[in-house]
Amino acid sequence: MSGSGSKCVRLSGPLVKPLLDSVDCVLFDCDGVIWRGNQAVAGAPQVINLLKERGKRVLFVTNNSTKTRSMYAEKMSALGFNVTEDEVFGTAFCCAAYLQTVCALRGKVYLLGSAAMQQELQAVGIQHVGVGPDHVSGTQQDWANVPLDPDVKAVVVGFDEHFSYMKLNRALQYLLQNDCLFVGTNRDSRLPLEGGKAVPGTGCLLQAVEAAAQRQAQTVGKPSRFMFDCLAARFGVQPERCMMVGDRLDTDILLGSNCGLKTLLTLTGVSTVAEAEAHRASGCAQRQGMVPDFYVESIADLLPALQG
Amino acid sequence: MSGSGSKCVRLSGPLVKPLLDSVDCVLFDCDGVIWRGNQAVAGAPQVINLLKERGKRVLFVTNNSTKTRSMYAEKMSALGFNVTEDEVFGTAFCCAAYLQTVCALRGKVYLLGSAAMQQELQAVGIQHVGVGPDHVSGTQQDWANVPLDPDVKAVVVGFDEHFSYMKLNRALQYLLQNDCLFVGTNRDSRLPLEGGKAVPGTGCLLQAVEAAAQRQAQTVGKPSRFMFDCLAARFGVQPERCMMVGDRLDTDILLGSNCGLKTLLTLTGVSTVAEAEAHRASGCAQRQGMVPDFYVESIADLLPALQG
Numbered sequence: 001m002s003g004s005g006s007k008c009v010r011l012s013g014p015l016v017k018p019l020l021d022s023v024d025c026v027l028f029d030c031d032g033v034i035w036r037g038n039q040a041v042a043g044a045p046q047v048i049n050l051l052k053e054r055g056k057r058v059l060f061v062t063n064n065s066t067k068t069r070s071m072y073a074e075k076m077s078a079l080g081f082n083v084t085e086d087e088v089f090g091t092a093f094c095c096a097a098y099l100q101t102v103c104a105l106r107g108k109v110y111l112l113g114s115a116a117m118q119q120e121l122q123a124v125g126i127q128h129v130g131v132g133p134d135h136v137s138g139t140q141q142d143w144a145n146v147p148l149d150p151d152v153k154a155v156v157v158g159f160d161e162h163f164s165y166m167k168l169n170r171a172l173q174y175l176l177q178n179d180c181l182f183v184g185t186n187r188d189s190r191l192p193l194e195g196g197k198a199v200p201g202t203g204c205l206l207q208a209v210e211a212a213a214q215r216q217a218q219t220v221g222k223p224s225r226f227m228f229d230c231l232a233a234r235f236g237v238q239p240e241r242c243m244m245v246g247d248r249l250d251t252d253i254l255l256g257s258n259c260g261l262k263t264l265l266t267l268t269g270v271s272t273v274a275e276a277e278a279h280r281a282s283g284c285a286q287r288q289g290m291v292p293d294f295y296v297e298s299i300a301d302l303l304p305a306l307q308g
Numbered sequence: 309m310s311g312s313g314s315k316c317v318r319l320s321g322p323l324v325k326p327l328l329d330s331v332d333c334v335l336f337d338c339d340g341v342i343w344r345g346n347q348a349v350a351g352a353p354q355v356i357n358l359l360k361e362r363g364k365r366v367l368f369v370t371n372n373s374t375k376t377r378s379m380y381a382e383k384m385s386a387l388g389f390n391v392t393e394d395e396v397f398g399t400a401f402c403c404a405a406y407l408q409t410v411c412a413l414r415g416k417v418y419l420l421g422s423a424a425m426q427q428e429l430q431a432v433g434i435q436h437v438g439v440g441p442d443h444v445s446g447t448q449q450d451w452a453n454v455p456l457d458p459d460v461k462a463v464v465v466g467f468d469e470h471f472s473y474m475k476l477n478r479a480l481q482y483l484l485q486n487d488c489l490f491v492g493t494n495r496d497s498r499l500p501l502e503g504g505k506a507v508p509g510t511g512c513l514l515q516a517v518e519a520a521a522q523r524q525a526q527t528v529g530k531p532s533r534f535m536f537d538c539l540a541a542r543f544g545v546q547p548e549r550c551m552m553v554g555d556r557l558d559t560d561i562l563l564g565s566n567c568g569l570k571t572l573l574t575l576t577g578v579s580t581v582a583e584a585e586a587h588r589a590s591g592c593a594q595r596q597g598m599v600p601d602f603y604v605e606s607i608a609d610l611l612p613a614l615q616g
Contacts, residue, residue, distance in 0.1 A: 144505035
């Protein structure tokens with residue numbers, strides 16, 4: 001029912017200030033929005049720092065599970081952003097929070113994931129097994145009878161460069177136990193890199209485990225609303241006074257729509273205006289959630305209004 | 309439009325001989341049908357051997373890609389089946405045939421697969437790279453820039469116990485080239501083992517690669533009709549004079565329906581009569597293809613009619 005005529009508007013000139021005045025909190029995706037690889041998007045540190053100086057709550061919401069909050073804060077400081085680690089919500093942190101709060105997990109995690117996920121689990125006192133290489137050996141019978149840790153009560157799938165057939169098999173053997181929880185960090189099928197390159201993302205690993213287990217994982221990353229619930233609970237964010245800024249329609253913008261936030265697409269990353277327009281023109285109700293309210297070439301387009 | 313009232317009939321007593329008289333060719337799935345693990349289903353060798361003595365063409369159609377035709381023939385002989393390797397159609401063999409005949413592949417294969425697939429490709433003169441372990445090292449940038457063999461023109465995914473993140477990544481890098489073919493042996497998500505155990509099947513690996521590549525593979529295994537086309541071309545099989553016998557509704561019985569064959573479910577493997585009845589009762593057109601014409605407890609139920 002939202003008047004589609006007023007969506008996907010280029011945000012510029014006199015439109016910027018009223019929009020910023022209408023929100024108290026701005027959420028930013030990271031890669032493709034405030035940085036690309038190891039370089040800040042030009043003007044992005046100034047935008048973030050000025051928003052904070054103007055009294056806005058600024059938070060960061062990323063599906064990437066390979067960094068802890070403190071690793072993010074460190075990278076951001078090095079790039080000139082005035083950010084503390086409690087302002088960063090990555091899926092490594094949120095996944096640990098989800099297991100602790102929503103699942104009230106009593107038991108260990110079988111973790112397909114990184115050292116960062118390991119650290120975030122440890123920080124909330126959740127024990128885990130499985131990190132690191134796990135090469136195959138033996139016969140199919142051996143794989144089916146692989147020793148399991150009886151304390152494991154959840155399989156968690158994040159980005160794992162050591163993903164292997166044996167890990168997939170071990171996850172399956174745990175998930176054949178009906179009371180075993182199944183949680184994924186996110187469903188992004190590729191990690192985009194500079195120059196149009198990409199490597200496989202966590203979504204590929206999660207799909208392999210889901211196919212084996214014939215079960216769907218609960219995911220904490222965008223567009224699942226858990227990440228927003230997580231930060232809203234900590235900072236008392238009101239959805240109607242909050243804006244989500246991202247470069248991906250299927251994660252960032254959809255999260256914003258799912259949570260009733262204002263949405264702003266920036267064109268320094270993955271998605272294009274043409275894709276947003278195609279969603280809008282589709283007439284498909286499901287795809288309307290991927291149409292942003294506004295778009296900018298870069299978040300640097302917000303700078304004049306903040307400096308004025 | 310097929311009168312659903314006459315489907316899913318228990319095959320016994322006086323019904324057996326007319327059915328066998330109505331066919332010249334019988335196709336058998338292997339695991340769960342003529343053997344389980346390394347043991348012949350009781351009576352199965354006699355059934356196969358008598359069918360052949362009575363002048364029936366008997367062929368074997370299996371999605372398992374870990375054996376060559378000659379490996380299958382050897383296993384069958386050891387279990388008492390009178391079978392030659394040209395009567396066996398596994399996905400390792402059929403995949404090589406598909407690449408050679410349908411794709412007319414000129415170039416190498418990047419192969420996620422077993423030694424058996426390697427041998428079947430070699431037998432038709434197709435070169436390949438990739439078999440064996442491929443462990444991760446380096447950074448994301450290194451992965452995205454991994455050296456590629458310029459002669460590779462197809463990615464083929466079969467069962468690969470050495471499946472790893474690095475192999476998934478290499479497959480993605482090849483598949484980012486638009487002219488690269490993408491073929492999978494089959495979509496079975498689990499390999500069932502004795503005692504209700506299971507390990508992850510090729511379908512899991514294929515889904516991971518498909519998610520990364522954002523492309524669908526062409527699969528040669530059941531229920532895709534290529535395996536039937538392959539054997540029909542070699543032996544002049546007429547669909548209306550042919551019966552498919554299998555233990556899985558979603559592969560064996562669906563293949564039979566897709567190709568216009570008579571279909572017989574045997575209950576020594578994966579699927580149950582209750583599942584078949586549920587498909588029939590669903591009223592869903594797509595699921596009717598998974599309702600067999602007949603079912604038996606075991607293919608040994610055919611024995612009296614053959615001995616009489």
